[in-house]
Amino acid sequence: MARNEQLIRQHKLLQLLELSRFGRTLEELRDDLVADLGLTKLHERTVRRDVEALQAAGFDIQNENVQRGRVFKLGQNTTDVHEIGISATELIALSIGRDLLFPLMGTQYWRGIESFWNKVQEAVPNGVFDHYARYRAALHVFGSPTKTYEKQEGMLKTINRAILEHRLVEIEYQSIGKPISTRKIEPYGLAVYQSSIYVVAAESGTESTGQRLRNWKLDRFHKALILDEYFRPDEDIDLSKYLGSSIGIFSGEASAQVKIRLSPRSAAYVREDPWHPDQGLEQETEDSFLLTVPASHPREILPKVLSLGADAEVLGPEEFRSTVAEAVSKMAERYPNVPPSP
Incomplete structure (x- = not known):
């Protein structure tokens, strides 16, 4: 069991x-x-x-x-x-965590969060709650997309059950820009990344578990049907290691060490807001820094590099450099005859 x-x-x-x-x-x-x-x-x-x-x-x-x-x-x-004492600072920290989990609203996870929050509100003394309310009015959490998974609660229950029982799930899945396709997946777990829920699963019938494992965005599921077919989980799979092997949700068993040359200004931004816990940032010259960061797919590097403009240059691997170069070239075609900024 x-x-x-x-x-x-x-x-x-x-x-x-x-x-x-x-x-x-x-x-x-x-x-x-x-x-x-x-x-x-x-x-x-x-x-x-x-x-x-x-x-x-x-x-x-x-x-x-x-x-x-x-x-x-x-x-x-x-x-x-279950009766606990809670201070105003603890109440503030708890409410911030609750705000960050709004995408789970309507799911079985949110019901537990909301039930506990209501009990805390009822349990704390009025003076503590008033103190909390004054501080919370000055502290705002924003930046997360305003979406929930209330409509997908049924699919989440189906997938949770399949994870527990190691059963195959037949899904109707639609990647961006592609038609709906019917797939069979072997679900291992769920992940929440930037307010989106992903199903970590291997596609049934493909070889090499390490290459098969991918993250399927729940927003793109049209249907999920649990099957009377079982799969044997790979005991060598460590989901924490798998999900932490790259910058974003494009995780995988084999990540590349991407090297990016940054200006001092861009290096300061990356130092303030690191891209990955295992990144390396070293000064090359007086006017440049070298960022080394693990990534599994060029698409997760692309938006971050483009956000830094001309202050960032991907040096390698070649696949990552070519992806950025192609995007920059196509963008330049969109803005012909634009005079340079003074």
């Missing part, structure tokens, strides 16, 4: 028990878990083992016999565990 599958199920169990004032029978808990997690089946024995595991972890889950059978509910000690 996958460890994360068990943890997700037990977390959902706690949510169900928290919402139940008069307790739930094992059968009721099982039915709710099947419905909320999108499972095909779940035995009551498994639910009982999960309840026992939570009790062993220190949660006060009590049971009693009532007319409809033996019910389980959270005791007072468990309620006390």
Whole structure:
């Protein structure tokens, strides 16, 4: 049994028990878990083992016999565990994190975030909340696209279930500028990057897992259908390493070390806002710096280099330099006979 599958199920169990004032029978808990997690089946024995595991972890889950059978509910000690003290600075930090996660609004993830936020608001003293409100009025979080994945909640549930059960998913996917195509994918996980959700998956039927793994943008899914076909996960895949191997979402097993010559002005910008944790920035001459940064695809380098204008030059690899040179050439054709700036 996958460890994360068990943890997700037990977390959902706690949510169900928290919402139940008069307790739930094992059968009721099982039915709710099947419905909320999108499972095909779940035995009551498994639910009982999960309840026992939570009790062993220190949660006060009590049971009693009532007319409809033996019910389980959270005791007072468990309620006390959830009561926390929070300061104004902690409240500010929490609210900023909540703002950054707005793209998850409408999904199962957001419901947990919003439920916790509401409890915090109710728990803090009025004076602390007033202090927080004054500070928060002077601090604004912006720059993230205003979009949510509320309409894709059903697809997210399907994909989550496929990740837990290692099952193939048939999708209708439309890349930008291309027609809709039907694909089969082997999903490994989800990633949130710049307010967009991506499904990290390998396309079924292709060779070499390292080359197959890619990030599929959820916005481009038209349909997701879980299949009664299973895949064997590659134990050598480390999603944290995979996703951190490049600048942006164009991640992969084999990233290139891209070398870019920068002016002192551009180097200062890159020093202030690094492109990658493993980048290197060294001074070459009095008027130039050399930036070395890992990247998996020329398209993730292109917008960053173009944003620096003539103050940045890609030196290599050749594929990355050629991509930027081609873009610059086509842009120059768009602006013929434009006099240079004074």
